[in-house]
Amino acid sequence: MEAQAVLGSFVAGQEDYEVLEEIGQGTFSEVHRGRHRSTHQEVALKEMFLTEQKALPLHVERELQLLRAVSHPNILPLQGVYSKGFGITLVFPLCRTDLYRAMDAGPLPAPIAKAALKQLFEAVGALHDAGFAHRDLAPSNALLTDDGRVLLCDFGQARRLGDGQPQADGVAPDREGALTPVVGTRWYRAPELLFAARSYNHAVDCWSLGMIAAHALRGAPLCPGASDIDQICRVQAALGSIEEASGAPVADWADWGKLVFPPSPGQPWEALLPGTDPAARELCAGLLCYDPAQRWSVARALSSDYFDGAAAPADVAAHLAHLPL
Incomplete structure (x- = not known):
């Protein structure tokens, strides 16, 4: 599925955030500590790469679909998503x-x-x-x-x-x-x-x-x-x-x-x-x-x-x- 089809109201601007340091790395993603430029709130920035067809990998699609469907005080909320090069970045609250x-x-x-x-x-x-x-x-x-x-x-x-x-x-x-x-x-x-x-x-x-x-x-x-x-x-x-x-x-x-x-x-x-x-x-x-x-x-x-x-x-x-x- 193309990325834009499932991003919906999560879309944010890359210019809203600055990357501070890498705090984690996986097979398909990198996680950075970041900060919102206006509010100065620290966040976790999870960078995910798209497929060659500019589609979301299945695991990313699953995560976005669930977060659109389920909201609960004990479920990590998605605060935004923005495109970056050949990937997308998911914005979450920073938990230490x-x-x-x-x-x-x-x-x-x-x-x-x-x-x-x-x-x-x-x-x-x-x-x-x-x-x-x-x-x-x-x-x-x-x-x-x-x-x-x-x-x-x-x-x-x-x-x-x-x-x-x-x-x-x-x-x-x-x-x-x-x-x-x-x-x-x-x-x-x-x-x-x-x-x-x-x-x-x-x-x-x-x-x-x-x-x-x-x-x-x-x-x-x-x-x-x-x-x-x-x-x-x-x-x-x-x-x-x-x-x-x-x-x-x-x-x-x-x-x-x-x-x-x-x-x-x-x-x-x-x-x-x-x-x-x-x-x-x-x-x-x-x-x-x-x-x-x-x-x-x-x-x-x-x-x-x-x-x-x-x-x-x-x-x-x-x-x-x-x-x-």
Whole structure:
């Protein structure tokens, strides 16, 4: 799709911003710290290259379409887009850290973990209500603002999941193609994706949220696999063997049965999440269910007793202020 067709009201002028320094680089983009010339507000400038046909790459198109369709206080807002040479630049608020780095600096106090997780879950709930699955939920994609808000970002793998019909503001099905299991960050990837399922739904995000919650609650990743096979081994060592008896629709998983894994009874949640309250363990158990049909939805998770009395963003900000980030 040509760039101008989806930019809409996001269009801004390149002359409005000055580039200060590079703060990140990826395969398809560079991120710079920038500043608005009139307001002097610092921003993040994400430079993306267009295809030879001057069309948006699919991951950019997905991100723009989602940001046009979904608005929520915990979703990183797009402040503008402008053309630059053979690419476009997306303008976002500047966030100086993320949930992964905050957790890496030391275990989060239980009230801070709860407050941050609630905001993240609410953002994902807004995506699901609009029909989107993020498909790459990870702590590094949960940015943290100076005032303690969580802002979900990086929607390049996000996709509407449903009946496959064209959406008024979505990417056309022929542009999207078939669902791929090659999405997500390994430590937080659902088992149906690890076993190459070609049909899945929003429950893949719910598994990721369960792994993120476990990471936040225990102060370390629950299953930090070094490869996809190692990830499957670690998941089963923690949660027990994936078997047909578990209710998981393994017959629909393309790679099921190609390898034989040693049986594992798993570990009790008291051992996996020591020192946590029962509601926290119930939350993770509900989200980390092998059967996607039985896995807790975001709405079910947010109704959990675990989130009762969650702290305000200001408390998260106070904690962040003392971290060496």
